[in-house]
Structure formats: C-alpha cells, structure tokens
Amino acid sequence: MGGGGGRAPCCDKSKVKRGPWSPAEDVRLVSFIQKHGHPNWRSLPKQAGLLRCGKSCRLRWINYLRPDLKRGNFTPQEEHSIIRLHATYGNKWSKIASHLPGRTDNEIKNVWNTHLKKRSLVIDNTTNYNDTNKNQREDVPKISNGQEISEGTIIDQPSTPSSTISCNSDQDNGNKACCSWDSTTTTTTTPCQYYETIRINNQEIPLESEVEFWNMLESSHQPITDDEHDHELGVVGPINKPSSCKDRDMEVEYWVRLLEEELELVSPTPDNKDIEQTQNNKDVHEMWCKTLSDQISPFWPTSPMNNGFF
DNA sequence: AAAATTTTCAACCGCAGAGAC
DNA sequence: AGTCTCTGCGGTTGAAAATTT
Numbered sequence: 638m639g640g641g642g643g644r645a646p647c648c649d650k651s652k653v654k655r656g657p658w659s660p661a662e663d664v665r666l667v668s669f670i671q672k673h674g675h676p677n678w679r680s681l682p683k684q685a686g687l688l689r690c691g692k693s694c695r696l697r698w699i700n701y702l703r704p705d706l707k708r709g710n711f712t713p714q715e716e717h718s719i720i721r722l723h724a725t726y727g728n729k730w731s732k733i734a735s736h737l738p739g740r741t742d743n744e745i746k747n748v749w750n751t752h753l754k755k756r757s758l759v760i761d762n763t764t765n766y767n768d769t770n771k772n773q774r775e776d777v778p779k780i781s782n783g784q785e786i787s788e789g790t791i792i793d794q795p796s797t798p799s800s801t802i803s804c805n806s807d808q809d810n811g812n813k814a815c816c817s818w819d820s821t822t823t824t825t826t827t828p829c830q831y832y833e834t835i836r837i838n839n840q841e842i843p844l845e846s847e848v849e850f851w852n853m854l855e856s857s858h859q860p861i862t863d864d865e866h867d868h869e870l871g872v873v874g875p876i877n878k879p880s881s882c883k884d885r886d887m888e889v890e891y892w893v894r895l896l897e898e899e900l901e902l903v904s905p906t907p908d909n910k911d912i913e914q915t916q917n918n919k920d921v922h923e924m925w926c927k928t929l930s931d932q933i934s935p936f937w938p939t940s941p942m943n944n945g946f947f
Numbered sequence: 948a949a950a951a952t953t954t955t956c957a958a959c960c961g962c963a964g965a966g967a968c
Numbered sequence: 969a970g971t972c973t974c975t976g977c978g979g980t981t982g983a984a985a986a987t988t989t
Contacts, residue, residue: 657957657983679974695975696958731977746978747956 654688658697662687666694667702700741707739711748719745720753 654662669685675698678691687694711719715737722733730742730749737745 655959677974692960692975693958699976700957728978742977743957751955 652688653682653690653693655693658689658701662689663697663702666697670698670702696743700743705739706741711740715740716748716753719749723749723753 658666665685665687669681673684675681675695678695681687681691681694682689685694689697718737719733722736726732728746730746734740734742734745
C-alpha cells in the first residue's frame with residue numbers, strides 16, 4: 638500500500654447523510670447509474686444529487702440495487718454451497734460470492750454468521766453437491782431458455798459491453814458475475830430493453846431479468862427539479878433526458894413525487910387532491926403504498942410487495 | 948399485553964491493494 | 969521511488985424485527 642502522512646477521509650462526514658437509504662435516494666442512484674454508469678464513485682454523489690459519500694453509494698448499489706441480484710432467502714443448495722466454499726476459502730466472502738451468482742459478499746457473510754456457522758459444524762463437508770437430487774432443487778440459477786447453470790460453471794464478463802453501463806461484482810479474480818444492459822433503444826418511444834447477460838463458455842446469454850423494473854426506470858434519468866428538494870440534496874443541475882420518453886417520465890416523476898411528499902422532502906403537490914384530502918398519515922401511507930405497488934415492479938427492493946417497504 | 952431478550956441484516960469503518968502521477 | 973487517490977474487502981455495529989418470557 639502507498640500512502641503515508643495520513644489518509645484523507647473519503648468525504649466530509651458532517652455534510653453527508655448516513656443511515657438507511659430512502660426510496661427517493663435509491664431512485665436517484667439507480668437512475669443516475671443507469672444512464673451514466675459509475676466511472677468514479679467519489680464524484681458520483683455530487684453528480685447524482687445525493688448527499689451521500691461515494692462509498693455509501695457504491696455499497697448501496699452493489700449490495701442492494703444492482704439489477705443482477707437475487708432476492709429472497711438463500712436456497713438450501715446455496716447454503717450448502719456456502720458451507721462447502723467456506724471450508725475451502727475461509728472468510729473470503731467475495732471469493733465465495735463469486736461462486737454464487739446474484740449474491741453479495743455482505744449477504745453471504747450475514748447468512749454465514751447468523752445461520753450457517755453453527756450448522757457447518759454438524760454437516761459433513763465431504764457431501765458432494767452433485768450427489769443431491771437435482772429434481773428437488775428449487776432455485777438453481779437459470780438462463781433465459783430455462784437451462785440451469787450448473788455449479789462450477791465459469792461465469793465471466795461479456796466480451797463487449799452492450800452499453801456504457803457496467804456492473805461487475807467486486808471479486809478480484811477472473812470469474813465475475815456480470816450484467817450489462819443494452820441502452821441502444823433509450824432514445825426511441827418503445828420501452829427500453831435491458832438485458833442481463835452472462836458469458837458462459839464464450840457464449841453471451843441473457844439472464845431472466847427484471848425487465849419491467851428497468852423499463853420503469855429507464856426514463857427517470859432527470860432529477861426532480863423541485864427547488865426545495867434540490868437545495869436540500871445539493872443537486873448540481875438537471876441531467877438531460879431523451880424527450881421521447883416523456884410519458885414514462887411523467888409516470889415515474891409522478892410516483893417519485895409521491896414518494897418525496899411522503900418523506901416530507903417537499904410540500905404536497907397542489908393538484909394532488911387525494912393526498913391533500915387525506916389528513917391521516919397512516920391513510921396516506923397505505924394509499925401511497927398501493928399506488929407504488931400498482932406501478933412498480935415487485936422486485937423493487939423497497940417495494941411494499943417485497944415486505945421491505947419502510 | 949407488555950417487557951425483555953435475541954436475531955437479523957443494512958450500513959459503516961478502517962485497512963490494504965492497485966494504479967496513476 | 970515515493971505519494972496520493974480510488975476501490976474493494978472483511979470485521980463490526982446498531983436499529984428494527986422477531987421471539988420469548
């Protein structure tokens with residue numbers, strides 16, 4: 638390591654927000670990365686209008702917002718793999734994560750510490766994964782044609798990224814879980830197509846993806862231009878968006894606006910009668926949750942349909 | 948039903964590696 | 969060669985949720 642003479646802090650901690658991320662921040666981060674990628678985490682928060690340090694943005698993206706993440710509980714097969722891999726690699730969580738597409742090192746670390754550590758003491762580590770009955774395995778990773786990705790398959794980066802965005806997992810070896818999106822249609826009026834792909838044996842294969850989620854967000858590149866909100870978040874200026882996505886922009890902007898109002902980041906929209914007429918915060922919350930659940934993908938990490946809302 | 952305790956997991960912290968200058 | 973910045977990693981924390989008493 639280089640250095641010496643003391644290390645400058647990554648950011649001024651007195652000027653950045655900490656703690657749990659709000660849905661509004663998530664939207665900002667995702668929509669910014671969707672359009673601009675993340676060439677520089679340090680400068681990203683300012684460019685995206687987020688009062689967060691770059692490290693926090695990176696962590697949020699990698700551990701929670703990346704589109705190639707699996708959601709939900711670990712399957713018994715995944716748990717088995719973790720136990721077996723831990724016996725090989727020890728606490729090298731990123732190494733273990735590289736064998737489990739869609740799972741993060743942090744997630745694996747948590748599940749190990751909370752569930753598997755004790756269990757691993759009583760499980761016979763010599764059990765061969767391939768000995769299990771595949772017909773009983775429920776959540777084996779699949780590619781778009783339904784074919785299972787067998788354990789041990791080398792998954793690496795696509796040879797030619799299909800857009801300016803890349804999102805690689807952080808592993809330091811060559812076997813990287815990877816996704817990419819084709820942003821070539823972002824200036825058309827048709828819903829944008831996003832593909833998550835993996836490269837297996839020199840063949841690029843699209844994964845089953847959360848297309849609706851990304852389509853929903855594809856036109857939300859522009860930060861909300863509300864003065865109060867922008868001032869609070871330190872927005873440096875609007876980001877140009879394709880005019881052809883206007884309708885979808887309005888839709889996304891509508892529910893983002895509801896979100897901001899619920900969070901009291903901005904005052905209620907004058908013409909939003911439903912919200913104005915509802916005095917009880919609980920009612921507002923429930924109505925708002927329903928609005929969101931009607932409009933956004935259930936895969937959205939903080940979706941009320943995903944039991945992760947608030 | 949309420950309080951106490953335990954569990955979960957998102958987020959933070961500091962360190963180290965790599966690369967740029 | 970030395971310094972600095974950025975990024976990634978693994979350990980830890982603490983608030984919220986779940987469970988037990």
